[in-house]
Amino acid sequence: MHTVVIGGSQAGLATGYHLKRLGVDHVILDENDEVGASWRNRWESLHLFTPARYSCLPGMPSPLPPRSRPGKDDIADYLRTYSEELDLPVRTAVRVERVAAEGDGYVVEATDGDIRAHNVVIATGAFHNPRIPEFAETLHLDMIQMHSSEYRSPAQAQEGGVLVVGAGQSGAEIALDLVHNHQVWLSGNDNGEEPTTPDTFADRLLMPLMWFVVSRVVNVANPIGRKARDHFLYPPRGIPRAGGTKKKLLEAGVEWVPRTTGSSDGHPVLEDGRVLDVANVVWCTGFVTDYSWVDLPVFDDFGYPTHDRGVVESQPGLYFMGLPFQSTLSSALVGGMGRDAEYIAEHLSRRRSPAGSVAFATDQESRSAPGSGAVR
Incomplete structure (x- = not known):
């Protein structure tokens, strides 16, 4: 062969x-x-x-x-x-x-x-392979936990609040999917968004230019592309979300909170020390x-x-x-x-x-x- x-x-x-x-x-x-x-x-x-x-x-x-x-x-x-x-x-x-x-x-x-x-x-x-923090093992055993790769629909969540960990595109979309039936907290840093909202006139006007930039200009053959590559890969970090996603989250009632950094008595703890009483956690924390x-x-x-x-x-x-x-x-x-x-x-x-x-x-x-x- x-x-x-x-x-x-x-x-x-x-x-x-x-x-x-x-x-x-x-x-x-x-x-x-x-x-x-x-x-x-x-x-x-x-x-x-x-x-x-x-x-x-x-x-x-x-x-x-x-x-x-x-x-x-x-x-x-x-x-x-x-x-x-x-x-x-x-x-x-x-x-x-x-x-x-x-x-x-x-x-x-x-x-x-x-x-x-x-x-x-x-x-x-x-x-x-899913990237899930070690402290996930210290959360309550009756709490439903799943990685974004395992998530299919809101039917998988039990009654009670949902913490979605990871505020990239996947985390934002899953939070919007769940908020119709649950109180949802979205935890993570804001990596920004594209400049236009999908399906708007501005998006239709600028999309060809944006595609040219991401497919031609941001190229590892030039300093701009190499700098962008090193920023996003070493160490790995999320890329900007689709434009308008943050506005949709706020309008839908999703509460955006700081990073989740650990646990206390089986509950997730945020970077600001706040402890959340939730029944479900969806880890949108990427892959290794x-x-x-x-x-x-x-x-x-x-x-x-x-x-x-x-x-x-x-x-x-x-x-x-x-x-x-x-x-x-x-x-x-x-x-x-x-x-x-x-x-x-x-x-x-x-x-x-x-x-x-x-x-x-x-x-x-x-x-x-x-x-x-x-x-x-």
Whole structure:
């Protein structure tokens, strides 16, 4: 196999599109049962604050009205259709357990067999395991706690108040979702908002300019982009919310309070010393990277891969896709991945396969009839 792409969501599919366009033999592995599942399994009211026009992958525009805000199922449907219409070689229900160097290439150890490849593109993004503070374990046992990755709808909360910890876009949206049935406190620092409110005249007027800025100007190739990258990633911190979100929160009756810093007698304690008597806590505190299954010395002290636009120069043939600030501020957004994917696909297509590349095949393929699938 010439190239294995690990991850079959937007980053992996965009990479697959350009690999296919260049005629590069590849396979895309995804641990979910269907393409788009990672989006479908998010909270029910989730909508992007980037319009559909800027929320699509290369080769296929969004079927939604250009100014509409796609919901999570809209994105899931789009990704599934994308993989089917473009006939990308996606193999679902395959979990990769280890990636390691072997000879002139790599071995990808997966649940359905090992694959040896000349190149590996890790397109799982950088948001893996929920980040929850240690003091969460000291809160009352009868208090319902969940991370934003587990939240689906207000029906999961029990009667009583809800503390939403983390005032980024996810925390704000979940607080707005819950406030119709509960008293809600939103805890965290204010990281600011975009200058315009979605669906307003000002937003429609300025959105093309803002997209140009996040997808072209704030680029790690220049000092502005590098400064922004370092600000948001080292250490990791939230990006600005959609414009007008704070006003919506206040109008809906959500109380914005300081950071949650600990507990007292089983109750959460705020930075100002206030103790909240709540029955539910939703942790919108982000994620930590987990590349422990990548058995290669290519990560920095924050767990991010050391790369140049997704190319790991210290490990030829290894690439990453879908990283925050991979090249621009938009690199981790659905509509911002196409240019990064094109760059990586063209870079790896120029690498020559080693002599005797027949050895770079799936273990199962050597025991199977020609044309049979080596990985389900």
